[in-house]
Amino acid sequence: MDYEMQSRRLAEIAAKLLEDETVEAVLGLRNNPEAGWPTPYCARTPQDAERLVWNEACYTNLAFYLTEMRGKTAIVAKPCDVRSIINLISENQLDRDNFIIIGIECEGKRKDGKPAPGCDACPSSIPGFWDIAIGADGSDTWCDLPMAQTGENVTQWAKKSTVEERFDRFLKEINQCILCYACRQACQGCYCVSCFMDRKATPWEQIDADTGSKIAFHLTRAMHLAGRCTDCGACEKVCSSGVNLKYIYKGLSEFVEETYGFKAGVNPEATPVMNRYEADDPQVAFLGGDCIVGI
Amino acid sequence: MSAYEMRSNFGPLHVLTGNQVRDALEDVLQKFTVVAPVMADNKLVYDEVNDVSDIVLNDALPYKSPKDVVFPRVEDVMRFLENRVEEAQVIKPVLLVGAKPCDLAAMKVLDEVFTGEQGRYKDSFYSNRRDFLIIVGMNCREKKSGCFCEERGINPAFSQDCDGFLTLQDDGAVYEPLTEKGADLFSGATAASENSVSPGEETLVLNTSEAEVFTAMPWEKYAEGCIGCGTCTFICPTCHCFNLRDSEKKGIVTRTRVWDSCMYPKFTLHAGGHNPRTRKYERFRQRVLHKYLYIPENYGCTACTGCGRCIRSCPGGLNIRNTVLDIQRRLAEKREVHV
Numbered sequence: 001m002d003y004e005m006q007s008r009r010l011a012e013i014a015a016k017l018l019e020d021e022t023v024e025a026v027l028g029l030r031n032n033p034e035a036g037w038p039t040p041y042c043a044r045t046p047q048d049a050e051r052l053v054w055n056e057a058c059y060t061n062l063a064f065y066l067t068e069m070r071g072k073t074a075i076v077a078k079p080c081d082v083r084s085i086i087n088l089i090s091e092n093q094l095d096r097d098n099f100i101i102i103g104i105e106c107e108g109k110r111k112d113g114k115p116a117p118g119c120d121a122c123p124s125s126i127p128g129f130w131d132i133a134i135g136a137d138g139s140d141t142w143c144d145l146p147m148a149q150t151g152e153n154v155t156q157w158a159k160k161s162t163v164e165e166r167f168d169r170f171l172k173e174i175n176q177c178i179l180c181y182a183c184r185q186a187c188q189g190c191y192c193v194s195c196f197m198d199r200k201a202t203p204w205e206q207i208d209a210d211t212g213s214k215i216a217f218h219l220t221r222a223m224h225l226a227g228r229c230t231d232c233g234a235c236e237k238v239c240s241s242g243v244n245l246k247y248i249y250k251g252l253s254e255f256v257e258e259t260y261g262f263k264a265g266v267n268p269e270a271t272p273v274m275n276r277y278e279a280d281d282p283q284v285a286f287l288g289g290d291c292i293v294g295i
Numbered sequence: 296m297s298a299y300e301m302r303s304n305f306g307p308l309h310v311l312t313g314n315q316v317r318d319a320l321e322d323v324l325q326k327f328t329v330v331a332p333v334m335a336d337n338k339l340v341y342d343e344v345n346d347v348s349d350i351v352l353n354d355a356l357p358y359k360s361p362k363d364v365v366f367p368r369v370e371d372v373m374r375f376l377e378n379r380v381e382e383a384q385v386i387k388p389v390l391l392v393g394a395k396p397c398d399l400a401a402m403k404v405l406d407e408v409f410t411g412e413q414g415r416y417k418d419s420f421y422s423n424r425r426d427f428l429i430i431v432g433m434n435c436r437e438k439k440s441g442c443f444c445e446e447r448g449i450n451p452a453f454s455q456d457c458d459g460f461l462t463l464q465d466d467g468a469v470y471e472p473l474t475e476k477g478a479d480l481f482s483g484a485t486a487a488s489e490n491s492v493s494p495g496e497e498t499l500v501l502n503t504s505e506a507e508v509f510t511a512m513p514w515e516k517y518a519e520g521c522i523g524c525g526t527c528t529f530i531c532p533t534c535h536c537f538n539l540r541d542s543e544k545k546g547i548v549t550r551t552r553v554w555d556s557c558m559y560p561k562f563t564l565h566a567g568g569h570n571p572r573t574r575k576y577e578r579f580r581q582r583v584l585h586k587y588l589y590i591p592e593n594y595g596c597t598a599c600t601g602c603g604r605c606i607r608s609c610p611g612g613l614n615i616r617n618t619v620l621d622i623q624r625r626l627a628e629k630r631e632v633h634v
């Protein structure tokens with residue numbers, strides 16, 4: 001991994017795109033010593049482009065910002081950002097003609113001295129698709145680096161654990177949750193104009209306002225991301241309370257892949273699994289089916 | 296305000312060794328519910344303590360503020376029973392130990408809003424908890440990235456906004472009682488107290504009017520990175536917006552107060568469907584101006600302590616300090632042009 005070469009090439013490419021007026025903005029990250037890690041940055045002039053950085057702490061998933069951009073944009077996207085973009089395209093949330101992907105090779109990011117959430121399970125250092133490539137050595141070819149792939153297999157864990165163990169793990173995680181919804185806001189898949197959690201007078205307000213609401217929120221969000229989660233880890237990365245619930249989403253992804261042969265964020269042309277209907281659906285996820293995922 | 300404030304005198308200073316601090320903590324734990332910095336899942340938080348050895352008294356600032364002690368994130372405030380209404384009465388003496396000067400300053404802002412003279416009403420739920428709260432402050436010797444308390448006139452080494460102040464030293468601590476409630480909490484070898492302290496100067500303030508900044512500042516640019524997550528307001532020691540919800544269980548209706556955040560689009564959604572703050576820059580503008588303009592106008596104090604929590608936790612890299620500095624700079628430029 002040569003961050004310096006990658007950064008240099010990124011700055012050059014971004015400056016050129018802005019100079020040529022190929023794009024109006026380049027979405028990337030900049031150094032932010034006050035925050036303590038690189039934060040999202042939108043370069044609008046060739047001079048701005050010099051502020052773009054690329055290093056091991058550049059873990060923020062920028063896909064969400066793309067949905068907000070007006071005018072033609074280039075996005076600096078590592079493999080998980082691209083998976084998220086693919087999911088958003090397949091769900092008609094992004095118009096492919098409106099943006100350019102500066103794909104950037106990534107062997108995993110680090111947060112607080114540890115591999116960033118999601119990175120341990122990332123399948124490849126190369127983005128799924130791209131318009132301009134920045135390889136690991138800063139050249140325009142991919143190096144295809146070996147990935148750690150040490151992420152837990154949630155299905156296996158769920159199968160060999162008891163209901164109590166699964167529930168305990170979940171409760172322990174939500175204990176510190178302050179229900180700020182940062183995880184939802186950072187998630188590429190949570191773009192609903194009106195999230196179920198924001199609706200007033202819903203049945204889930206009838207339960208105790210604290211633990212009950214947390215359970216309702218996190219489990220429902222998990223259901224809504226089944227077959228849509230791209231395992232980007234943004235939800236855990238933004239949580240200021242250190243809540244680690246991505247395993248539930250990962251478990252659901254494993255289940256969806258095993259049952260329906262579908263993986264979110266791979267093929268922008270594919271019909272999202274939740275939009276398909278098949279008469280011979282095994283229906284294992286329905287009540288009475290034998291799906292156990294995480295809880 | 297005079298440059299020097301007299302310290303209240305509630306007895307001499309106590310010079311404590313490390314062991315004496317521990318013993319004193321053991322002692323207060325017998326008498327009160329103690330809330331102090333503790334580690335929870337690798338994060339330093341202010342939480343209820345069961346064992347003295349869990350208390351972490353050092354220079355690290357807990358990532359969330361201690362406002363839960365007086366203003367819990369979720370709190371049942373009323374119950375509607377078949378033929379009567381019950382209001383929650385919390386009478387639980389709590390001792391908050393180890394609050395940093397910035398968090399003490401924040402408590403003053405909350406006091407002002409919920410119980411202050413200028414406030415238009417007194418919040419009984421807040422007051423109940425506040426009246427039974429004893430606070431022992433603690434010095435701070437480590438400036439984190441994003442901290443700017445000094446620009447907000449806060450002295451990280453000492454604060455009088457508490458019942459007693461513990462100054463950590465390399466070996467042990469010095470305890471200074473500041474009110475009657477704080478008089479006998481920690482005792483060790485006594486020493487005479489210095490009787491003056493100079494409050495710092497607040498340099499990060501906005502001397503302006505809403506008309507001057509509401510549309511003239513590049514709010515859209517400032518708020519570009521915001522994802523609307525609300526983290527900034529939830530971990531902020533002075534943010535105090537809440538929502539009330541009623542829920543029914545077995546015929547009993549409970550009214551619950553929960554934190555709310557101006558960074559959520561639904562915060563200002565009116566019953567008729569109109570929403571005056573639909574854009575994220577409008578919400579960020581509200582957060583900045585509420586702290587630096589509206590609260591100063593209504594209560595005479597700025598509602599930001601410079602603790603830097605929102606800066607360190609914002610996924611979008613928004614920075615309230617840089618925003619205020621930029622507004623200050625633009626105002627200064629504009630005024631120069633006009634003279």
Ligand code: SF4
Nearest residue numbers: 177178180181183239
């Ligand atoms: S970001 Fe963390 S604290 Fe906030 S709602 Fe999600 S899990 Fe809870």
Ligand code: SF4
Nearest residue numbers: 187229230232233235
């Ligand atoms: S649930 Fe978490 S890991 Fe999955 S797409 Fe959303 S933010 Fe990414």
Ligand code: SF4
Nearest residue numbers: 190192195196221224
């Ligand atoms: S939790 Fe569900 S309803 Fe809420 S934003 Fe995410 S997908 Fe939409």
Ligand code: SF4
Nearest residue numbers: 521522524525527609
């Ligand atoms: S300013 Fe930052 S922390 Fe606050 S809502 Fe926006 S993104 Fe979240």
Ligand code: SF4
Nearest residue numbers: 531599600602603605
């Ligand atoms: S620095 Fe941020 S978190 Fe701290 S008091 Fe000011 S606004 Fe609140």
